[in-house]
Amino acid sequence: MHAAQRMIAIDPEEPGEPEVLVPVERPVPEPGPGDVLIKVAAAGVNRPDVMQRLGLYPPPPGAPTVLGLEVAGEVVAAGEGAEDMIGQPVCALVSGGGYAEYCSAPACQCLPVPVGFSMVEAAALPETFFTVWTNLFQRGQAKPGDTVLVHGGTSGIGTTAILLGKLFDLEVIVTVGSDGKCARALEIGAAHAINYKSQDFVDEVKRLTGGAGVAIVLDMIGGDYVPRNLQCLAEEGRHVSIAVQRGAKAEIPIWQVMARRLTLTGSTLRARSTEFKSAIAAELRREVWPKLGGIRPIIDSVFPLGQAAEAHRRMESSDHVGKIVLDAE
Template sequence: MNTLPASMIAIDPDAPGCPEVLEPVERPVPRPASGEVLIKVEAAGVNRPDVAQRLGHYPPPPGAPTIPGLEVAGTIVAGPNIGARVCALVAGGGYAQYCVAPLGQCLPVPDTLSMIEAAAIPETLFTVWSNVFQRAYAREGETILVHGGTSGIGTTAILLGKLFGLTVIVTGGSPEKCARALEIGAAHAIDYRNQDFVEEVKRITGGHGVEIVLDMVGGDYLRRNLACLAEEGRHVSIAAQRGAKVELALWNVMLRRLTLTGSTLRARSVEFKTLLRDEIERLLWPEVEAGRFRPVMDKTFPLEQAADAHRRMESGDHVGKIVLEVR
């Protein structure tokens, strides 16, 4: 630890606001506690929750850094396994030159991935895996509807669906985005601005419906999503961009035996995330090491241009993951 600098460059705004608040500042280099490692960050993923935090809508959980950033890749420089190349899921602190992570939330970076690609994996992968395969218990041969098919979550769901035998239907906001989703591997893409996705799902599935809906929209989408579900279908909520309140006819849920579930990841315990990491490392990481799973990348920005990265995300023009490169 004595060879480490005392301070580092980080993005740590004092108050909520527009992207301009994401200015580089000097902060102390954090020190890992027992069971944690200190990572010299080479790249950090940018995710929608980072934008919500910047706007003041998604404060860090107790004990987490105020520095945004939920996923990093780099080299361990303090704690166990010094010198190991890892990517990690963190509860905050990623937009910085150094970041502390629980050892149980780290995954090895294989030669098949660049550090920038590795930094684009943990947040969306842990989220999709825990919600689609654990909460919705997706099985080979089933069909899933994913909203926002070209987002980080959406592209990850497409890639995992391809690997594990799911038919993936996505929605997108333009013909161009739908075409890109099909290129990535979606079986069907619905332009929600010009098509009724409920009617399209019924047409695509021959009236059967989908077994799973992965939804980050919420609000008035919920009733429409339920209309897309087959009997015994599972609806998984992971965000509520159009609102968290909605009225439902419970008879519809009861008669068709639907399951409504959902989760958030950031505030879950280290123990839960470690078990999730173990399952991902066992079942998916061989695919990563073989080069059969790699994230869809959009654009990379220097850490000092975090404001531009957030503008890119808020524009909605991105396809796949936005990453900050830390020099």
């Protein structure tokens, strides 16, 4: 059994700029029935963490106020029914609590650390892999041979979409904001990269697909991008919304939706039930984990837990390529 009663965590008292992310002492969480206590080795930093810090994305009822949606580490204690996991190295999707030395997680939302992966690499998996799997493969119904358009191609979500596209034989077209990022996206495995600042992505998608369009758009931009995204879709195409960085309202050309039989869908992950996340974890373990030897998550930078403010500044600069991770050891 672990002996620690207190731990260092990042639990801002009020919303604000990155400087509110200071280390504080908190009690070590007690794992409830079906939960495990993870001694955190590394925690992923994600865009929703920034939104929460700004006061725009409160944690769901019952979730910790400590930031952080994904961790990797060793299980050091367990609630009733999860005792067999003590001692196992895992990575986990959590609804909060990741930026800390210890974190409680539902055992069913834990996945084994893949063979040969460091704890930093493992911590970079859960949030984006759960998100891309549920949205691109389940809601978007991606299948081998499909061409997909992914905005934010060098973000954590974007690089994960490229990597999963490689594993499942998708042709991934991404948009990014610089020629340097275009080059990186192609290195990571994108089929094509469009600099949206110097090229019109609608025209480029039409050119790259010979006018046919893409099967799926994975969109984290929203706002005025939505009608433009619809122009990129092939007949029977699927538009999957996962974030709204340019606004939560969009004007939809309904006639286009009808004429080309388009599907508009989307989802958020954090507020979904443990049962739903457990089913996704089981599917990832079955479909994706055996293939992970062929890819590695793209790690942009690693900061000590106490420098969470710097990690958030890095994310808000949008200069990063791939995942930003906190080292809690």
